[in-house]
Amino acid sequence: MSIRLWDVQTGQQVSKLEGHTNLVMSVCFSPDSLTLVSGSTDMTIRLWDIQTGQQKAKFDGHRDGVRSVCVSPDGITLASGSEDKSIRLWDVQTGQQVAKLEGHKNLVMSVCFSPDGFKLISGSNDMSIRLWDVKQKSQINKSNNVYKDFITKHQLTLQTNSLIEECVHQFIIFVISQESPKFSATGALIYQSEFLNHMNVDLRLLFKQNGGCILENNLKYVVKN
Numbered sequence: 001m002s003i004r005l006w007d008v009q010t011g012q013q014v015s016k017l018e019g020h021t022n023l024v025m026s027v028c029f030s031p032d033s034l035t036l037v038s039g040s041t042d043m044t045i046r047l048w049d050i051q052t053g054q055q056k057a058k059f060d061g062h063r064d065g066v067r068s069v070c071v072s073p074d075g076i077t078l079a080s081g082s083e084d085k086s087i088r089l090w091d092v093q094t095g096q097q098v099a100k101l102e103g104h105k106n107l108v109m110s111v112c113f114s115p116d117g118f119k120l121i122s123g124s125n126d127m128s129i130r131l132w133d134v135k136q137k138s139q140i141n142k143s144n145n146v147y148k149d150f151i152t153k154h155q156l157t158l159q160t161n162s163l164i165e166e167c168v169h170q171f172i173i174f175v176i177s178q179e180s181p182k183f184s185a186t187g188a189l190i191y192q193s194e195f196l197n198h199m200n201v202d203l204r205l206l207f208k209q210n211g212g213c214i215l216e217n218n219l220k221y222v223v224k225n
Contacts, residue, residue, distance in 0.1 A: 003027060003038055005050070015053040019046055026068045030092075031075045039066030045080050045090070059090055061097050068110045072117040077134065079120055081108030087122055089137070099137040103130055 003017040003024055022042035029036055035056065036048040045059040045066055064083035071078050071092065078090040087101040087108055106126035113120055119140070120132040131140040 001040075003036070003048070005036075005053075017048050017053055017055070019055050019058075020044065022065070025066060028069050028071055030071050031073055035071075037069045037071055037078060039069040039080055041065030041083075043082075045069055045078070047092075057095050059095050059097075061088055062086070064107075067108060070111045070113055070120075072113045072134070073115060074117055077113075077117070079111045079113065081111040081122055081124075083107040085124075087111055087120070087132070089120075089134070101132055101137065101139070103139050104128065 001018070001020045001022060001024065003020075004013050005015045005017070006012065007014050017036070017038075020038065020040040020042050022040050024038050024040045026039040027036055028038075029050075034050055036050055038046050038048065040046070043060070043062050043065060045062075046055055047057040047059075048054070049056050059078070059080075062080065062082040062084050066080050066082050068081040069078065070080075076092055077098070078092050080088045080090065082088070085102070085104050085107060087104075088097055089099040089101070090096065091098050101120075101122075104122065104124040104126050105128075106124050108122055108124050110123040111120060112122075113134070118134055120134050122130050122132065124130070132138065133140050
C-alpha cells in the first residue's frame with residue numbers, strides 16, 4: 001500500500017509515500033517530474049509532491065480498483081483505467097472528471113497517451129486494444145476519418161483479397177511511438193518499429209510466434225504459417 005522513491009544512481013530509498021488503503025497498481029510521473037500519480041485498488045487516484053513527499057490531491061469516481069494511470073504530455077489531463085471497465089479523463093489542476101470513456105467489456109489494464117496527446121490507447125482483459133480521440137472523448141474505429149487518414153498516409157491498401165488481410169481477420173492500426181514499441185498483442189499488425197529490448201535482443205521472432213504480422217520495407221511481410 002506504499003510507494004517508494006529510489007535514487008537510481010545510488011540505489012538508496014529517498015522517500016516513502018503512504019496514503020493508499022489497498023494495493024498500488026500503477027504509478028506515473030508528470031511531464032515535469034515534480035508530481036507522481038498513483039492508482040490503487042482502493043478505487044482512488046492520488047497525486048504526490050515529489051519534493052516534499054506529501055499527497056497533493058485525491059481523485060474519486062471509479063466504482064472499482066484503478067489499474068492504470070497516465071498523464072498527458074502537456075500535463076493537463078490524467079487518464080485512468082479501472083476494473084469497473086471504464087476509462088476516466090481528469091483535469092489535473094482541478095481534479096474534476098471531464099470524461100468517462102466506455103466500450104471495454106472487462107477491466108481496463110493499461111492506458112497510454114500518444115506523443116501528441118490527442119489520442120489515448122487502452123488495453124483490456126476483454127482481449128481488445130482501443131483507440132480514443134481525447135478531444136472528442138470518443139472511440140476511434142475503422143469508420144473514422146482518423147483511421148482512414150492513417151491508412152492513406154502510409155499507403156496501406158487493405159483489400160479483402162490481400163495477403164495482409166489474411167494475417168489477421170480483425171486488427172487496429174495505430175502509432176504510439178515512432179521510436180520504440182510500447183505494447184504487444186496477439187494477432188497485432190506492427191508497422192515501422194524497432195524490436196530490440198534493453199538487452200539488445202531482437203524480439204521479432206517472439207512477435208511472429210504469437211501471430212504478429214510485421215510489415216517491412218515497402219510492405220514486405222512475414223506471416224506465421
